[in-house]
Each structure stands twice: as structure tokens, then as C-alpha cells.
Amino acid sequence: MRKILKSGIVAATLSVAMGHSALADNIVMWVNSPLLAGPNAPLHQELKAFEAATGHTVEVQAVSHMEMERNLFVALSSGAGPDVMALDIAWVAGLADAGLLLDITEQTKPIAAEYQPGPFASGRYGQKQYALPLYTNNVALFVNDQMLEQAGIKKAPTTWAEFRDAAVAMTNKDKQTYGVSFGGSRMGAFQLYSYIWQNGGEIVDNQGKSRVSEPAAVEAVDFLAKLYTQNRAMPESVLTAGNWDEVHAPFIQERAGMVVTGDWALAAFAKGNPKLKFSVHPLPSGIQAATVIGGYDLAIKADTKFPKASFELIRWLTGPRSVELMRKYERLSATTAATTPEAVAALPKPLQPFMSQAATGRARPVIASWTQIHSDVFGNVWDSVIRGKPAKDAMSEADIAIKRLLEKK
Amino acid sequence: MDARTEAPLRLKRTWSSVFETGFGARIYPYFLVFPAVVIVLGVVVYPVISGILWSFYDVTLRKLVSGDVAFVGLRNFQRVFEDPAFLQASYNTLIWVVLNVIAQLGLGLALALLLHRAIPGIGFFRSGILVPWVVPSVVAVLTWRWMYDPSVGIVNELLVRLGVIDAYHPWLGDTATSLYAVTVESIWKGTPFVMLLLLAALQLVPRSILEAASMDGAPGWRKLWYVILPQIRVSFAIAAVLTFILTVNNFNAIWLMTEGGPLNSSEILFTLAYKYGFQRFDLGMASAVATMLFIGLVIATTLYLKLMQAREGD
Numbered sequence: 001m002r003k004i005l006k007s008g009i010v011a012a013t014l015s016v017a018m019g020h021s022a023l024a025d026n027i028v029m030w031v032n033s034p035l036l037a038g039p040n041a042p043l044h045q046e047l048k049a050f051e052a053a054t055g056h057t058v059e060v061q062a063v064s065h066m067e068m069e070r071n072l073f074v075a076l077s078s079g080a081g082p083d084v085m086a087l088d089i090a091w092v093a094g095l096a097d098a099g100l101l102l103d104i105t106e107q108t109k110p111i112a113a114e115y116q117p118g119p120f121a122s123g124r125y126g127q128k129q130y131a132l133p134l135y136t137n138n139v140a141l142f143v144n145d146q147m148l149e150q151a152g153i154k155k156a157p158t159t160w161a162e163f164r165d166a167a168v169a170m171t172n173k174d175k176q177t178y179g180v181s182f183g184g185s186r187m188g189a190f191q192l193y194s195y196i197w198q199n200g201g202e203i204v205d206n207q208g209k210s211r212v213s214e215p216a217a218v219e220a221v222d223f224l225a226k227l228y229t230q231n232r233a234m235p236e237s238v239l240t241a242g243n244w245d246e247v248h249a250p251f252i253q254e255r256a257g258m259v260v261t262g263d264w265a266l267a268a269f270a271k272g273n274p275k276l277k278f279s280v281h282p283l284p285s286g287i288q289a290a291t292v293i294g295g296y297d298l299a300i301k302a303d304t305k306f307p308k309a310s311f312e313l314i315r316w317l318t319g320p321r322s323v324e325l326m327r328k329y330e331r332l333s334a335t336t337a338a339t340t341p342e343a344v345a346a347l348p349k350p351l352q353p354f355m356s357q358a359a360t361g362r363a364r365p366v367i368a369s370w371t372q373i374h375s376d377v378f379g380n381v382w383d384s385v386i387r388g389k390p391a392k393d394a395m396s397e398a399d400i401a402i403k404r405l406l407e408k409k
Numbered sequence: 410m411d412a413r414t415e416a417p418l419r420l421k422r423t424w425s426s427v428f429e430t431g432f433g434a435r436i437y438p439y440f441l442v443f444p445a446v447v448i449v450l451g452v453v454v455y456p457v458i459s460g461i462l463w464s465f466y467d468v469t470l471r472k473l474v475s476g477d478v479a480f481v482g483l484r485n486f487q488r489v490f491e492d493p494a495f496l497q498a499s500y501n502t503l504i505w506v507v508l509n510v511i512a513q514l515g516l517g518l519a520l521a522l523l524l525h526r527a528i529p530g531i532g533f534f535r536s537g538i539l540v541p542w543v544v545p546s547v548v549a550v551l552t553w554r555w556m557y558d559p560s561v562g563i564v565n566e567l568l569v570r571l572g573v574i575d576a577y578h579p580w581l582g583d584t585a586t587s588l589y590a591v592t593v594e595s596i597w598k599g600t601p602f603v604m605l606l607l608l609a610a611l612q613l614v615p616r617s618i619l620e621a622a623s624m625d626g627a628p629g630w631r632k633l634w635y636v637i638l639p640q641i642r643v644s645f646a647i648a649a650v651l652t653f654i655l656t657v658n659n660f661n662a663i664w665l666m667t668e669g670g671p672l673n674s675s676e677i678l679f680t681l682a683y684k685y686g687f688q689r690f691d692l693g694m695a696s697a698v699a700t701m702l703f704i705g706l707v708i709a710t711t712l713y714l715k716l717m718q719a720r721e722g723d
Contacts (some may be wrong), residue, residue, distance in 0.1 A: 239583070
């Protein structure tokens with residue numbers, strides 16, 4: 001009898017194990033490297049919870065932001081690459097247009113209301129949903145409180161005029177201090193989009209038409225360029241700063257009193273200058289408030305062998321649990337649950353301005369050629385205007401270039 | 410039975426005996442090199458031919474995925490020539506190569522002559538001068554990038570103190586100076602290699618010839634021009650060709666310092682091909698530029714091989 005019982009238990013165990021393994025899928029996932037910093041990164045714990053709940057296994061690999069887009073294109077085009085990938089919201093259109101992402105429109109229809117509209121829309125291309133937002137961010141104004149006070153200004157700027165006045169007031173040639181640190185080329189381009197929208201301008205409208213040569217957009221670019229060309233309120237690094245470290249450096253060194261950047265700067269400032277006294281404020285507004293939104297989405301490879309399990313994974317990571325997960329990273333969840341007053345109040349203080357201005361967030365145009373428009377066209381616009389080219393000429397040339405790219409298929 | 414009638418001793422035949430005589434012996438060498446030939450065909454010849462073929466097709470990643478790759482003849486070359494960035498990159502490549510080759514050869518020769526002396530501690534200097542060459546190129550480039558920093562860079566500080574400039578200058582951010590600033594780094598990095606080649610050649614010059622020239626009263630520069638340079642001409646030519654090839658292929662310096670900017674002012678053909686291929690994902694245009702570069706390099710390599718043969722002839 002005991003023998004029969006033993007055999008029964010062994011058989012049952014084996015059948016459960018075999019049955020489990022038959023259902024379990026091994027999902028390969030690529031994420032941007034900051035999410036996997038160290039063995040104790042919160043994502044590891046979250047994936048363990050997912051594995052325990054679903055029986056699937058997840059093989060996660062970190063890829064740096066700078067290499068992610070290129071690696072995804074190359075790997076997915078050759079039929080390799082991950083089943084699930086984290087991708088900058090600006091890359092979704094390009095990858096979807098190339099047929100490399102799985103259409104998840106039907107699965108996401110019932111849950112659309114759970115996400116903030118801007119970040120959710122970043123995963124949509126050509127009326128189809130290809131990604132869900134993992135986290136969102138936007139740019140705000142970081143102010144060195146001491147430099148502002150020394151310049152005789154009582155409060156952080158809230159309008160363009162105040163922003164310019166503060167930048168000029170904090171600029172001191174003898175002390176080699178400047179008002180605002182800005183990036184060069186595509187870094188500067190990313191920073192100026194908010195100003196175009198704030199001035200009532202557009203880059204590419206919903207009908208897919210380029211509108212960069214219109215006066216509102218030209219005026220915004222001119223306003224920012226003159227802070228360097230006329231007021232000399234930006235440090236010379238504006239000519240060369242090609243990454244966030246270089247954009248942040250003058251602010252960290254207390255040579256620039258303000259910088260327009262996102263929540264990713266908080267860790268950099270704490271590490272680079274722990275004694276730095278700064279405050280974070282919503283971006284000073286023009287005709288209207290606006291801030292460019294960024295962040296990462298999760299998407300699934302078009303020809304994945306595990307579409308169901310992969311969707312379960314992106315749903316797990318972007319759903320209600322993302323509020324707590326992203327809080328551990330000091331980042332902003334893209335769910336609507338994260339925007340309630342209680343949820344905002346629970347955020348660390350420096351993060352609150354980002355969430356409070358989230359409603360004014362605007363996504364960059366979701367078009368296939370966006371990466372090229374951003375790097376080649378707008379990067380060149382910014383490089384040209386800070387070297388003295390009239391904004392009107394630069395934006396007219398950009399308009400022609402963008403139209404050519406939009407026509408190209 | 411005497412010894413002459415005994416059966417001859419024969420080695421036991423093995424499977425490899427088939428290669429010892431007749432047809433087997435003739436194909437044996439080909440059999441040995443076959444694996445190497447297959448590998449070379451796979452990793453060198455195929456990619457080169459494939460790259461050249463792609464330059465005649467409209468290949469983007471999107472079309473590669475859909476399989477909709479069409480033959481377009483010379484259209485990619487036409488598109489490349491229509492791009493103002495290509496003309497700028499071609500001009501920059503010319504400047505970049507000429508400056509690098511001339512400066513590296515000139516400085517390399519000067520250093521080789523300087524270090525070709527029997528003085529105490531010369532080994533230390535010979536080793537020390539090689540440091541730029543052995544430093545990983547990424548480390549070297551990033552170090553120079555900080556040295557050129559428009560706010561805190563040591564280059565600016567040095568030049569201001571020496572009175573060369575009045576105020577700090579954004580060397581990498583100025584369209585007029587970016588290419589030359591990167592060229593300085595490239596010369597710094599590449600010169601020790603040239604010096605090494607020429608120093609080795611100098612050490613093979615017979616001392617008797619130099620002594621004879623000295624006894625005839627030849628001044629230093631005449632000795633250099635009429636005695637030393639002819640003796641090391643083959644090594645000098647090889648150094649020139651190698652420097653040319655390495656400079657054309659020096660992607661790291663430009664990419665890590667300026668990414669070809671600002672406003673394409675330091676763009677060379679190599680970085681342009683990379684941008685076409687891995688930023689725009691237009692592999693047809695990238696292949697067109699790469700094919701043109703390849704033809705240029707084949708000419709240089711052929712020249713290099715001819716020089717090698719000439720040296721063997723000597």
C-alpha cells in the first residue's frame with residue numbers, strides 16, 4: 001500500500017512538473033540598463049513575482065539607452081532579438097513601421113483607461129497599439145536656489161520673460177557663471193520642443209503636416225537661441241554637449257543657475273554634487289503650458305513564439321503594480337492611478353512637479369522618420385541657430401527637409 | 410635463399426596513404442587549406458561582395474523585413490552624391506587623410522631620428538613615446554574630449570597662459586576648428602606607430618655608410634636626404650600606406666569626439682556611411698559610400714603589396 005502511495009506521489013509530482021513546464025514559456029526581455037543597475041534592482045524582484053504567479057520564466061538583459069534602438073532594429077530585422085523589449089517612446093513608430101512589433105490593439109482596448117492618455121498614445125502608430133507605457137517623464141526647470149537668490153530674484157521663473165530675466169541675472173562673465181545650461185545638437189533639440197508647443201507652435205500635426213516654419217515655432221527657437229547668441233546666458237558647452245552628463249555638468253559645478261531636464265537628473269545631481277541646493281519647478285510657460293514627455297514603453301516582438309505570455313509580462317509590469325515599482329526607481333508610473341492627489345503627495349518632493357505638470361505633457365510626433373527628424377533636422381536647426389543662423393532660415397530649411405522625409409516611404 | 414631474394418620491407422598502408430602518391434598527393438595541399446579558404450570566403454569575401462551588391466539595391470531595414478528589396482542600379486550613388494553632407498564628408502576626408510599622413514610621417518621620422526641614438530636611458534624614452542599608441546583608443550579620445558572642454562579643458566588653459574589665445578575656445582564646438590581638433594588627437598595617437606616602423610628601419614642602415622658620409626663632410630640634412638631616406642624608403646612608403654589606411658578607417662576618434670558634427674564640419678566618409686546604415690537604417694546608401702571607400706582602399710592596399718614585393722626584391 002505504501003509502495004503504491006509512493007508511486008502515486010512520484011507520478012503526480014512528475015505530471016505536475018511536466019504539465020507546468022509544458023505551459024511555461026521562457027521570455028527573453030531587453031530593458032534599458034538603469035532598470036537593472038545591480039543585483040538588487042527592483043525589477044529583479046518584480047520578475048520573480050511574475051514568474052511565481054504565472055509559471056513563465058523571464059531572461060532579462062540590460063542594454064544601454066544609446067545602443068538600444070540600433071540593436072533592436074538590427075536584431076529584430078534578422079529574426080533574433082528579445083520577445084519583450086523596453087523602448088524609448090520615440091522609437092515605437094519606427095519599429096512598428098518596419099513591421100517588427102506585435103499589434104496588441106485588441107488586448108489593450110479594455111484597459112486603455114488605466115493609463116495616462118499621453119504615455120498610452122506613445123505606443124500607438126497608424127491607429128494600432130504596439131506598446132504599453134512602462135514609465136513616463138517630462139522636463140521641468142531645475143533651479144540653483146543660492147544662485148537665484150544671489151542674482152536678486154525672489155522666486156523661480158514661471159513665464160518666458162521671467163525665465164530670460166533670471167538667466168541674464170545669473171550670468172556673470174567675471175565669475176564665469178551662466179543662467180541656463182543647454183545641450184547641443186539633438187540634446188538641445190529635445191529641450192526646445194516644449195518651447196515650440198508653449199508658444200502655440202507645432203512640429204508635425206495630427207494630419208502629418210510639417211509646421212515648423214510657422215511663426216510660433218520660429219519665435220520659440222529664436223527666443224532660446226538668443227539666450228546664447230545675444231545674452232550669453234548659456235555656457236559654451238551648449239556647442240558641444242552631446243549627452244545628459246555634459247548638459248548637467250555646468251549645473252552640478254554651479255556654473256549654471258538653471259537647467260531644463262527630467263527626473264533622471266535627480267540621481268546625477270545627488271551623485272555629482274551632494275551639497276547642491278536646488279529646487280524643481282514646472283517649466284516656465286509661454287502662451288500655454290507644455291512639456292515634452294519621454295519615458296519607456298514595453299513592446300513585443302512581431303514574430304515572438306510566446307505572444308500570450310509576453311503580453312502577460314508587459315501587462316504585469318505596466319499595470320497597477322507599476323506605481324510601486326516605479327516609486328522604487330524614483331520614476332513616474334504612467335498609470336492614471338499614479339496621478340491622484342494622494343499618489344502625487346506620496347512621491348518624493350523633487351518628483352512632484354513632474355507629476356503635477358504631467359497633464360500638459362506632449363508626446364513627440366509618432367511618425368516613422370522621427371528619429372531622423374530629431375537627430376538630423378532638429379539637431380542641425382539648433383546647431384545652426386546657436387551659431388548665428390536666423391531662426392527663420394533654419395526652420396524654413398527644416399520644413400523642407402521634414403516634408404521630404406514625410407513623403408519618403 | 411640469400412639476402413637479395415628476401416621480400417622488401419613494406420610499411421603498413423593506412424587511410425592517409427592515399428595522399429602520398431598520384432591524384433591524392435596533388436590535391437593534398439588544397440585539402441589542407443580548404444577550411445581556411447571556407448572561413449575567408451565566409452567572413453571576408455561574402456560580406457564584401459554582399460556589401461557591393463547592396464549598393465545597387467534599395468535596402469532599408471523595413472524592406473529587408475518585408476522582402477521587398479528592389480534593384481535600383483546606380484540610384485543609391487546618385488542619392489549619396491545629391492546629399493550635401495557627402496560632399497562635405499569627401500572634402501573633410503581629404504583634409505583628414507592628408508594632414509594625418511603628412512604630420513604622422515614627419516613627426517614619426519623626427520622622433521625616430523631622435524631616438525636612434527646610443528645614449529643612456531634611451532630605452533625609457535623609446536618606451537614612453539609609445540604610450541599614446543598603446544592607450545585604448547576610446548580612453549584616449551574621451552581624455553582629449555575633456556582636454557578640449559570649452560570651460561575647464563586643459564588645452565584652453567595652456568593656450569591662454571602661453572598667450573596664444575585670449576579666451577577659452579570651444580575647439581570641438583566650432584565648425585572651423587572641430588576637424589582640426591580631432592586631427593591633433595589622431596596625430597598624437599598614430600605617430601608612435603610610424604616612429605616604431607621607421608626606427609626599426611633606421612637600425613638596419615649600415616653604420617659604415619653614415620660614417621662615410623660624415624667623413625665626406627656631408628651636413629646633417631644632406632645626410633638625411635641623400636643617405637638615410639633612400640636607405641629607409643621602402644619602410645617609409647609602407648608607413649605612409651599603412652597610415653593612409655588606418656586614418657581612413659579611424660572611426661573612433663571622430664565618432665567619440667564629435668559624431669561628425671557640429672553641422673557635418675568633422676564628418677568623414679566612414680562616419681557618414683555609419684550614419685546612413687545605423688541611424689537612418691538605409692543600408693543601400695551606406696553600402697554605396699562603403700563601396701567607394703573600399704575601392705579607394707583596394708588601390709592603397711595594392712600599392713602596399715607592390716611595395717612589400719619591392720622590399721623583398723631589395
